[in-house]
Amino acid sequence: MPLYKEFTKGLWKENPVFVQVLGMCPTLAVTTSAIYGFSMAAATTFVLVSSSFVVSVFKRFIPNQVRIATYTVIIATFVTVAHYFLKANFPPISKALGPYVPLIVVNCIILGRAEAFASKNSVVRSLADALGMGVGFMIALVILGGVRELFASGAVFGYTVMPHWQPWVIMILPAGAFISLGILVGVFNLISTRMKR
Amino acid sequence: MKNALRMISVLIIVGLVSGGVLVCVYNYASPLIQRNEEEALQEAIFKVLPGITKYNELKKDGMTLYEGLDQKGNVSGYVFIAEGNGYQGPIRLIASLDKDLSRLTGLEVLESSETPGLGAEITQEFFKEQFRNLPVLLKIAFTKGAVSKPNEVQAITGATISTRAVVEILNLKIEEIRSVFGK
Amino acid sequence: MNLILIFIAAAVTNNFVLTYFLGICPFIGVSNRLESAFGMGMATTFVMTLAATVTWLINHYLLIPLHIEFLEYVTFILTIASLVQLVEMFIRKTSPELYRALGIYLPLITTNCAILGLTLFVVLRNYAFLEAVIFGFGAGVGFTLALVVMAGIREELEFADVPKPLKGTGITLIIAGLLALAFMGFGGLISS
Numbered sequence: 001m002p003l004y005k006e007f008t009k010g011l012w013k014e015n016p017v018f019v020q021v022l023g024m025c026p027t028l029a030v031t032t033s034a035i036y037g038f039s040m041a042a043a044t045t046f047v048l049v050s051s052s053f054v055v056s057v058f059k060r061f062i063p064n065q066v067r068i069a070t071y072t073v074i075i076a077t078f079v080t081v082a083h084y085f086l087k088a089n090f091p092p093i094s095k096a097l098g099p100y101v102p103l104i105v106v107n108c109i110i111l112g113r114a115e116a117f118a119s120k121n122s123v124v125r126s127l128a129d130a131l132g133m134g135v136g137f138m139i140a141l142v143i144l145g146g147v148r149e150l151f152a153s154g155a156v157f158g159y160t161v162m163p164h165w166q167p168w169v170i171m172i173l174p175a176g177a178f179i180s181l182g183i184l185v186g187v188f189n190l191i192s193t194r195m196k197r
Numbered sequence: 198m199k200n201a202l203r204m205i206s207v208l209i210i211v212g213l214v215s216g217g218v219l220v221c222v223y224n225y226a227s228p229l230i231q232r233n234e235e236e237a238l239q240e241a242i243f244k245v246l247p248g249i250t251k252y253n254e255l256k257k258d259g260m261t262l263y264e265g266l267d268q269k270g271n272v273s274g275y276v277f278i279a280e281g282n283g284y285q286g287p288i289r290l291i292a293s294l295d296k297d298l299s300r301l302t303g304l305e306v307l308e309s310s311e312t313p314g315l316g317a318e319i320t321q322e323f324f325k326e327q328f329r330n331l332p333v334l335l336k337i338a339f340t341k342g343a344v345s346k347p348n349e350v351q352a353i354t355g356a357t358i359s360t361r362a363v364v365e366i367l368n369l370k371i372e373e374i375r376s377v378f379g380k
Numbered sequence: 381m382n383l384i385l386i387f388i389a390a391a392v393t394n395n396f397v398l399t400y401f402l403g404i405c406p407f408i409g410v411s412n413r414l415e416s417a418f419g420m421g422m423a424t425t426f427v428m429t430l431a432a433t434v435t436w437l438i439n440h441y442l443l444i445p446l447h448i449e450f451l452e453y454v455t456f457i458l459t460i461a462s463l464v465q466l467v468e469m470f471i472r473k474t475s476p477e478l479y480r481a482l483g484i485y486l487p488l489i490t491t492n493c494a495i496l497g498l499t500l501f502v503v504l505r506n507y508a509f510l511e512a513v514i515f516g517f518g519a520g521v522g523f524t525l526a527l528v529v530m531a532g533i534r535e536e537l538e539f540a541d542v543p544k545p546l547k548g549t550g551i552t553l554i555i556a557g558l559l560a561l562a563f564m565g566f567g568g569l570i571s572s
Contacts, residue, residue, distance in 0.1 A: 182553030
């Protein structure tokens, strides 16, 4: 498989959110606005790329029986780094994302990529794969965040798009998150099947 | 046996490296975090007590009160921070009292995770406005109907718990402040 | 009184799955059959109560006295992983029947974000010891409740004519949204 395909597969064909349905808690929880979705995805991508890198570099030294424990410690370390970095440099974003930054530790995408890909492939391929998955995750979160923000406040990324919009409170509530994502997954499937034909 | 030894040593090394990295990150981040918190506090104090030019920190019996001074150096009011549990998690408030500690003069919500559209309305101007110039010599009370007494505020429809949480957090703290700092 | 309030809030009004989105992966993965949903729920409740208890002790007697709170996430996730492993070994030894019922769900629990989320909430909200235990138990009950209700609906849904692109994940998420709306109605439980 050519290297660029390792990257692009995460964007659409194996999109972590729309196709693999992984990492749902942050996807639903922080997407009340596009900018939060973007920040969350950026933090996740950082952890994903760094831990995939470390795992693929040291894969030969990690005994099989303790590999999951080792991966988890590596991931938790990078998550703590990301958490303190956000808290030190972007306090409002850190406050808004709240406990969902530490929860990146249990985001199945990251452990999944470490176990299924980085532990078996070369460093360069693992990086391409992790970056692709990260960007795919970001696309999903920004779309979902954008849609919810648009209907909840008539704005996207804080810029008013629809003036005089009567806000739909449900879009910031949990129920709105579930329903919007459900419909988006449906739309995604529809486009995918159309494209195959 | 050899295998077990290898497993343990790998885990120990991973743990040590992880701990080491985190110590470095913590040392880099904690002064920045502290600075951010101080800046946020300063901003909040100037917001609830407009018109002051500087403030002093007063500490007594483990309680902190901020004394706001105007241009001439006269005390124009006091600011305190109070927190407690709301409906969905902790609520942190910052509020100002006049110089006799008898009236609230301003209120801001620093932190809350109440339900959007219901409890989160405590951060809205119409709610906070009710606490401006509210006498606090008697306990603050809240009502679901029309306000009839000077020490009453109107509860947010559908969010009685959040309203009560704010009122109780304030009552408790104001009472403490009056007993520690009052003359 | 406070303890009852914490329990009801964790189990119903602030349901982990439907308001904090914690534990969505198993919620979507295991909720197609009632029986497995119940098994998963029971196993999770058990581990949640245990995890809340143990991490509270670790936090208050190890991390805070030594001022190493920045190791919180690493310690907690390792604690949860080892707890799950211990519970699995213990159940296999003592009760083969229970093991047959819960065994296959246990490994899945380590990566259930609801457990780590729970332990972080306990720290964030400054719960006392007993409050933490009740909170853990309540969250588990709430998780089971959401899972079982969802599985009941999905079993019926097999006979429904769902638009093709929404089949599977799509319709599950939309139903979860409707459930979340319905659960908001419980908000009145703690209003006065």
